[in-house]
Amino acid sequence: MFDIIFYIFGAITVVGALTTALAKNIVYAAFALLFTFFGIAGLYVMANADFLAVTQLLVYVGGILILLIFGVMLTTRIGRVDIRATTGSRWVAGVLALGLFAILMAAFFGTAATHVEKGADGKPKTVSSWASHSSLPWSQSKWNKDATGEALNVKYGSPDEAKTHEGSSGTATEIGALFLTDFLLPFEVISVLILVSLLGATMIARTEPTPEEEAIAESVS
Amino acid sequence: MTVGLNHFLVIGAILFVLGIFAMLSRRNVIAVLMGVELILNAANINFIAFSRYGGVNIGGQMAAIFVIVIAAGEAAVALAIVLNIYKNFKSVNPSEVDSLRD
């Protein structure tokens, strides 16, 4: 069941992305992007990242995609939708993309999922490359350390554990707590960053009114 | 074959490659931006995948949230730039925007 749902979401994502990248009509591309984002949100849910899935929908679909569509509408003249055939650089792009894909695949599947190491009893044994980490709760994993080596978080475990907490409300509680404790500084910094970028965007996009427009504005007021 | 880490990574890779392709080949700046969004999402999928199957756990999700936030800021600034480009060049074709040469 899990696998089937995964493949369905994966297919939606990939097909959407393909359409986005290849469609000649920019409006089609925008709508295909919507499906891609939906599919990705589904994949997040599959990976136990429920909060992130909701965020994905809210921010990407509700925000960024709308912005992009606004951009399309503001810059593309009606009746002159960009349908010009792409030039020869499309082949270059295709070759490069495929080459990159091949390298990535080689990296994924060339990396052994398991490896042999010396066990506690001195005998060699095969272990998963991730097993040593995934088998530990988050609080004990080697990532849960600050610069001094002290454990960052002892209350919450891995996503699996978090899910099985009594009265668990998913990862939202956990992420919220992390934002206000260990990730407080990045959180504040990113808040300032987003504020500055929005102000900057407003500043850049603002158009100086032409003298005629000013005259009109004055006559209206 | 049970769905595992590699499945997520492959989907991420596909999105990444398609994003690259869109960035290189599209003749509309907005479409190029869509390619950028695809790449960011590909990165996010990887974060989540390692959060679930790797040892990264909840840290991966935190990183993904930061990526989403930055993507939102990026989209806003980029679209503002696009509007300015359109105003100055009367076009959104990146091939025609070549004043960087001078």
Next chain:
Amino acid sequence: MDQLLVLSLIILGLPLLSFVIIIFNQKRLQKHAHLIGLPILGTALALAIYICYTKLSGIPGTINWSTKWVSFGNVPGVGEWNLMTGIMIDNLTAIMLVVVTLISFLVHLFSSVYMAGDIRYSRYFAYLGIFTFSMLGIVIGNNLFALYIFWELVGFSSYALISHWYEKPGPQLASKKAFIVNRVGDVGMWTGLMLIFGTFHTFNFSDIFAAIHHGLPPSFSLLGMSPEATLTAAGVLIFCGAVGKSAQFPLHVWLPDAMEGPTPVSALIHAATMVAAGVYLVCRIFPMLTGDAMLVIAMIGGLTSFIAATTALTQNDIKKVLAYSTVSQLGYMIMALGVGAFSAGFFHLTTHAMFKACLFLGSGSVIHAMHHSLHHLHDHHTDPQDMRNMGGLLKKMPITGYTFIIATLAISGIPLMSGFMSKDEVLAGATAYSQLQGGIATLLPWIGFGVAMMTAFYMWRLVFMTFFGKPKDEKIYEHIHESPKAMVIPLIVLAGLSFWIWYGANPIDPANGWFMKSWAPTPAQIVPVSTEAHFAHSTVTAVEKETSAPTAENVHHAEPMEHQEILEHKTHEVAGTGMIISILCAITGIALAWFMYLKNTALPDKLAKMFAPLYKFSVNKWYFDEFYEFAFVGSFMLFARMCSWFDTNIIDGMVNGVGRSTVLVSKIGGWIDKYIVDGLVNLTAGVTQLIGLGFRSVQTGKIQTYLTWTLVGVVLVFAAIAWKLL
């Protein structure tokens, strides 16, 4: 006594306060600057009168207060040494405080009308404040160093005031001249100061005198001279400062030019502040002057008074006449101090301050009236200061006229006036000195009486031309009006102070009046006996027997008092005769003036033609300015031209030579540059161009092309890594 010290400090601070308030609020105060200056100076005057009264009526001796100013620590060759400064109040100081603040107050009052409407009205009052402050500083300081500082401040503020109308070239040049000429004197003064300081390590008057009295050390020597001669030199050098400030020959040339400043400023400079400073300085250093130094001082004073009086005879500018009369009277004062008649000299300084201020302010009043009349007629060519345009003004301006006449009576030495008393004493002192000293000093009484006659003549010439006779121009005459109250009141006050009663009960016996007898007695001289004046011995022995009564005081002061006793005795002897001669001189002078300028008005022109060379000599002020122009300015210019020639022909020649060789070298360098260095550069550029041609196709300016190339790089790098890994 402490109270007096504090009060004198307050008096010193008040004009400075006025300056500070006005200078920082020039724009805000504008027309109301006198409302700040007047009350402040009024307060200072009241305090000064209080100090003077307290000091003269009750406290004998000197009030002295010193404080550590700068500590220099252990100075090599001197030992532990601190620069001290402080205040000294003796009778001189007390009287000068009143004189300075009184004249300054009256000048403030006068100026509030006279300067009304001036564009720099407020700044003018600010400078009056600092001028008064500087002069008060000179008066109350107890050491030469503080005196020197305020001395220079007086120089600066007079400069600022003379150049009040700096848009005109006249005031510009006059202020520059006053400043530079004063510097010449100050160089001498500073040298003298350093000479004293170098040996005695103190600037304090009483310390210096005590040290000299104690005995001159052999190290006190200038250019290998003996200590006694060096003391003479020091006295003369310090006197140089007074020569500059008090406008004595040969540095008197600045004073007549200083008339370019506003008339009330002239009154302030010539009556109470600047020129008085020089005389005051000589009074201060009087005890340390040797006989030779005093002879020099007396001769310079006499010469100055003669030169100035002869020049004043023929001047036509009302202020120029007064200026030369000031120089002449200053010569009197200096002469009096030189002959040892200390109290007579200081007495004359005080009385002269009153009547000369009255004369200057009176002339200001006349000029003011003339100016307004001319302004009314839209006449901008007639000179309002030229006496030839005046006449008969007494009817139109009675108060100005009568006060002016009173002051003129005083300056000509008519009995019942203050000027008579002081001048008479000066002349008596000069006569006594010449009889005792002999030699060149015998000239002094002749000069003195001659100058007295000339003074009477030119002053009455001024009065007759201005206030009597027929008006020269009816139109101008019609529009003359008496000046406003603020200008007349100072005149009345000063004219009142020109009567005898303020200075002594008996108008024909000034020597026993309270001013000379008790207020300003001659201080004891402390110079070594061998350096005192060489009086004729026959008289000395005769007097010596008479005065060597064995009183305690005489024994104590036996040596230092001796000379003054002789002089005073002699002065008493000659005073009666001198008085008669002096009155005769004055009356002769007045009669002559009356005859020439009222009775027979054609006579002056005839005389001028008859004695043309003499007349021209006088009108052109003895050609002093021309001489200085030729001798100093001219020679300086000649020197400058020589320097210029040296510069153009020799220095420039060298520079040009260096320049030419540089050109040659650079030509060689240029050839190397062109064919060798440039060749290399061009080669490099060519190679770069070739490479650039190759890269130009990459540089399209399109971001997608750049991105493509970037990714090509990325793919290649990753492919290489993957190849190695696999």
